[in-house]
Amino acid sequence: MIIHSITLYNFGIYSGEQKIHPSSSESLFGKPITLVGGFNGRGKTSLLEAILLVLYGNRSPIVRERRISYSDYLESLMHQGLDEEATQSWIELDLELLSGDQMTSLRIVRSWKRANVRTVDKLKVWVNGAVDSHVSENWESYVEELIPSAIAELFFFDGERISELAESDQTIDSLQTAIQSLLGLEIVDRTIKDLTLVIRKNQKKFKNDESAVLLENLQSELEEVQLEADRLKQKIAGLNNRIIQANRKQTELETEYFKSGGNLLESRDKLLAKRDEVRGRLSDVKAELLALFAGPLPLVLVQQQLQQVQRLVHEDQKLTQAKMALPILKEQNESLLKQLEGMQLAADVLRRIEQTMEERRNSIDELASLQPTLPMSYLGIGQLQDFLGSLGVHLKQNALDVLNQYESVEFELEQLERHLLVEVDQENTTQLLEKLAHTRMELVEFEQERSRLEKEYATSKRKIQLLENKMTRTAAERGGVQEAERIVQYAGKAQETFKAFREELTKRKIHLLADSVTEAFDVLTHKTTLVSNIQVDPQTFRFSLWTANGKEISKAKLSSGERQMLAVAILWGLGRVSGRKLPVIIDTPMGRLDSLHRMNFVKKYLPHASHQVIVLSTDTEIVGEYLESLRNHIGQEYLLKYDDQQRRTEILEGYFDTVGVAK
Numbered sequence: 001m002i003i004h005s006i007t008l009y010n011f012g013i014y015s016g017e018q019k020i021h022p023s024s025s026e027s028l029f030g031k032p033i034t035l036v037g038g039f040n041g042r043g044k045t046s047l048l049e050a051i052l053l054v055l056y057g058n059r060s061p062i063v064r065e066r067r068i069s070y071s072d073y074l075e076s077l078m079h080q081g082l083d084e085e086a087t088q089s090w091i092e093l094d095l096e097l098l099s100g101d102q103m104t105s106l107r108i109v110r111s112w113k114r115a116n117v118r119t120v121d122k123l124k125v126w127v128n129g130a131v132d133s134h135v136s137e138n139w140e141s142y143v144e145e146l147i148p149s150a151i152a153e154l155f156f157f158d159g160e161r162i163s164e165l166a167e168s169d170q171t172i173d174s175l176q177t178a179i180q181s182l183l184g185l186e187i188v189d190r191t192i193k194d195l196t197l198v199i200r201k202n203q204k205k206f207k208n209d210e211s212a213v214l215l216e217n218l219q220s221e222l223e224e225v226q227l228e229a230d231r232l233k234q235k236i237a238g239l240n241n242r243i244i245q246a247n248r249k250q251t252e253l254e255t256e257y258f259k260s261g262g263n264l265l266e267s268r269d270k271l272l273a274k275r276d277e278v279r280g281r282l283s284d285v286k287a288e289l290l291a292l293f294a295g296p297l298p299l300v301l302v303q304q305q306l307q308q309v310q311r312l313v314h315e316d317q318k319l320t321q322a323k324m325a326l327p328i329l330k331e332q333n334e335s336l337l338k339q340l341e342g343m344q345l346a347a348d349v350l351r352r353i354e355q356t357m358e359e360r361r362n363s364i365d366e367l368a369s370l371q372p373t374l375p376m377s378y379l380g381i382g383q384l385q386d387f388l389g390s391l392g393v394h395l396k397q398n399a400l401d402v403l404n405q406y407e408s409v410e411f412e413l414e415q416l417e418r419h420l421l422v423e424v425d426q427e428n429t430t431q432l433l434e435k436l437a438h439t440r441m442e443l444v445e446f447e448q449e450r451s452r453l454e455k456e457y458a459t460s461k462r463k464i465q466l467l468e469n470k471m472t473r474t475a476a477e478r479g480g481v482q483e484a485e486r487i488v489q490y491a492g493k494a495q496e497t498f499k500a501f502r503e504e505l506t507k508r509k510i511h512l513l514a515d516s517v518t519e520a521f522d523v524l525t526h527k528t529t530l531v532s533n534i535q536v537d538p539q540t541f542r543f544s545l546w547t548a549n550g551k552e553i554s555k556a557k558l559s560s561g562e563r564q565m566l567a568v569a570i571l572w573g574l575g576r577v578s579g580r581k582l583p584v585i586i587d588t589p590m591g592r593l594d595s596l597h598r599m600n601f602v603k604k605y606l607p608h609a610s611h612q613v614i615v616l617s618t619d620t621e622i623v624g625e626y627l628e629s630l631r632n633h634i635g636q637e638y639l640l641k642y643d644d645q646q647r648r649t650e651i652l653e654g655y656f657d658t659v660g661v662a663k
Helices: 044-059 061-066 070-076 133-137 139-146 149-154 159-167 173-183 186-206 210-240 242-259 262-294 297-341 347-368 378-420 426-441 450-477 483-525 560-577 595-608 624-633
Strands: 002-009 017-020 033-037 088-099 102-113 121-127 156-158 533-536 543-546 584-587 613-617 634-643 648-653
Touching (some): 002 044, 017 648, 044 061, 044 088, 044 102, 044 613, 061 149, 121 133, 133 139, 139 242, 149 560, 159 560, 173 560, 186 450, 186 483, 210 450, 297 347, 483 533, 483 560, 560 595, 595 624, 624 634
Antiparallel strands (some): 002 017, 002 088, 088 102, 634 648
């Protein structure tokens, strides 16, 4: 994916329309880095926030962090200058992505207006230059395929995220979610849970025999332990940030709901109604076409022949006029000659006048003697003139307009029919919607010690595993007495297979992830640390450091700069393992780094982080020797200029070293 432009209008500290055109390694000059400089509080973070908002809307991680309603959040982002208060704001993201073997251009615009009651945003998406209403209405599902929200922070992050990751002994929750998404375990886990439901449902059908009683007892015990495990898991999740975690669970359900096409189900009735309305319009346009062809429109096909007829009619009109003028001319000539004779003109002059009048009368008499070629009434002549004049042109243009309208309505109907062909699992989406409604109503608070809860949770999971295995063996031992028993037997085997597959898949992908992070850490530190290998726990996703002779090193033994480099290596390694070619956007990346590791970060990471890297820097970060070391990789430079009097920021081309901007 390549971002061609980012446009902000009355967004936050930005007034009016402000735009940047990020560079990339695939652009004309092949330079991946776009450098955006600005002092603190001048709008750097707002750029990152705008990109997350235009992509994810109310599911943006920043919305969750603010702990306010989405309406209040949108209103807080509208520009408020000294003498002005914006009434409308919007963000536009123009990008290009590879779809199959072809490039597809997308223009995404999210806009909102100030409202008295509740501020609501609107989203419109253009695909290859044309508005695509289907993609616009189902953007949540589309963007999850493009940039899953679970891995967004691997590509869009700030210096605080690096510091948080560097100082935490455990893998932070959001990073755990990203790793799970990268491992592709969601479908496997959902399948295992579905198989458990199948087993439970069919076990009820044979609960009257002895083994059924045993299974029922095991089931009751399993449900009790599962409830206890779920309770412990919820407490662990709520330890760091209880409310945020509950909201994240809501986000996960929303994401799964959109992935399953739930919003398509909601809009299906509207699509059906729209289709009926479009069919009606198509029928009306067709009737209008038939009415045109039933009138004089077909005469357009013989327009040249009608023009010949018009010329003949014109000649016939001359004959008619000559016949009508002949007696009048004779009478006028006689009267004129009498008057001339009374004037006593010379005989030769009078003779010449008389001769001229005679010649004129003879020519008219000769013309009047001819017969009309195509006699036509005055009404017919008028109709012919009207048709060959403006009427024919109007009919032809009207016919073209109606034909174009027919093609447009027909295309709209085809698009609606195509969208209605998409199948949605109504039962699954209904279940998801019920879970989502329940989650929105309920926020659970727990306060327990992490280590104690994790030990209790691990014990519960082992007990669940033992109980499920025992239930599977008990169900399988009974044989295929009934169809329900056979289903339980094979579902249990399938469940075991999926569990084994999950474990093997996790091991393989965790190994790739660990190798990628180790390689990134070696590059960033020049292999000058004691760390020889970085491993990832497949259960907790905890990163551990190991020496060449196989001894684990505590993260606390690393210097502050090395811990920062480790955090960058984790994000870099995860991004590479994701296999997604996405831009990287970093806000205030070097605030916590010492000079040695700053140079490593600038030289080793930024030019190679992605094909497109946007760096939001203060005047104490990418400057001086760090700026010079990046010169050959920088394709675009911008500076955020703040106007103290107007209280607004504008984006200028250039950087701290080329544009004079006061703090």
